[in-house]
Amino acid sequence: MDGKRKTPQVLIIYEALAKRKVLSSIDQKRYQRLKCGYDGELLFDTFVQAQHTSFYVLHDLQLMFNDRFCQIDSVLLANNTMYIFEVKNYAGEYYFDHDALCMGDQVEIENPINQRNGTESLVRSFLQFHGYDIVVKAYIIFINPQCTVFHTPVDKQLLFYSNLKRFLLKLATNSHITQLDTQFSELLQASHNITHSYQQIPNYQCQELQKGVTCQHCGSFSFKITYSQVQCQECQQTEVVQCTILRHIEEFCFLFPFEKLTTKTIYEWCDGRIAVKRSSRITQVFSQEK
Ligand SMILES: [Zn+2]
Structure with missing residues (x-):
């Protein structure tokens, strides 16, 4: 605070x-x-x-x-x-x-x-x-x-x-x-009391959301991977692949805090466009995956 x-x-x-x-x-x-x-x-x-x-x-x-x-x-x-x-x-x-x-x-x-x-x-x-x-x-x-x-x-x-x-x-x-x-x-x-929800959270289901990798700058789904970089095809901004994956893991966890986190769910969340296990940090996130 x-x-x-x-x-x-x-x-x-x-x-x-x-x-x-x-x-x-x-x-x-x-x-x-x-x-x-x-x-x-x-x-x-x-x-x-x-x-x-x-x-x-x-x-x-x-x-x-x-x-x-x-x-x-x-x-x-x-x-x-x-x-x-x-x-x-x-x-x-x-x-x-x-x-x-x-x-x-x-x-x-x-x-x-x-x-x-x-x-x-x-x-x-x-x-x-x-x-x-x-x-x-x-x-x-x-x-x-x-x-x-x-x-x-x-x-x-x-x-x-x-x-x-x-x-x-x-x-x-x-x-x-x-x-x-x-x-x-x-x-x-x-x-400071954050348990009282004074803001109404909108309703949403995973099925109705568009899957894919999004640009953190402009929100576009259009990208290409060059070496270890993801480049947005709209605004041309680049991001290290590992950061992109972690950002999408965070986004998924935030939207669906009660869903089980697996490499498969994140792979699907990214619409199968990005290989998920790429770094020790990411592997760590999934270390409890059964
Ligand atoms: Zn962009």
């Missing part, structure tokens, strides 16, 4: 399915929405990293407390303060109508203010329960530079691409990590 942000499991599954299966229009939209949200979070991370300052940074924190669940895109900890950030990568024009957030065509969308308030309330209960005297400040960030929001409520702690750098710079000035921040960071990491 600390360090670099991890790609959400559901997004990895969608990426694999998008290559190997025709997604329904609902799944296609969901995939785009998840990807867009994740790209926004990565963009926010670049702003934070640019500060080179002392914060604890926690990504994608998931807390369960008193039968309530919340997921927080980013948390910064310093100065006995927990800064909570909910990142929205919306593009286009939006406006607030009382407490509702609407798109330009008057379609009401999920209000991030309600979402943030729910998160804040849960975190305050969590702090109270554990007896931590930590200040909580929660913000919504409209990270997309192409996003315009009209009628923004002035007191709602909203940030935009244009003022984010200035905001973080101000935050970073005089920021320092206290002993309490360290203890609280450890508590948050220990409380």
Whole structure:
């Protein structure tokens, strides 16, 4: 959770399915929405990293407390303060109508203010329960530079691409990590709850997925092998054969964690286009094969 942000499991599954299966229009939209949200979070991370300052940074924190669940895109900890950030990568024009957030065509969308308030309330209960005297400040960030929001409520702690750098710079000035921040960071990491599946995993069966070797750059199934290299016929990128095989083993295990892993299954997963046992590392993967 600390360090670099991890790609959400559901997004990895969608990426694999998008290559190997025709997604329904609902799944296609969901995939785009998840990807867009994740790209926004990565963009926010670049702003934070640019500060080179002392914060604890926690990504994608998931807390369960008193039968309530919340997921927080980013948390910064310093100065006995927990800064909570909910990142929205919306593009286009939006406006607030009382407490509702609407798109330009008057379609009401999920209000991030309600979402943030729910998160804040849960975190305050969590702090109270554990007896931590930590200040909580929660913000919504409209990270997309192409996003315009009209009628923004002035007191709602909203940030935009244009003022984010200035905001973080101000935050970073005089920021320092206290002993309490360290203890609280450890508590948050220990409380991080990934067993609660808040993301809906799409349905898929092995039979309906296209088998074959895919390019890691463009997703193409078209390739040729030259010596120990696999070369994509679309984007011309190359990869060492062993890496290609390991990547496909990982992909298969990720999509089908309960399937038995054998050289035959991986050979078939690659549509019989690549010889599987080629290195000690790969042989090791199959060492328990019966
Ligand atoms: Zn390619």
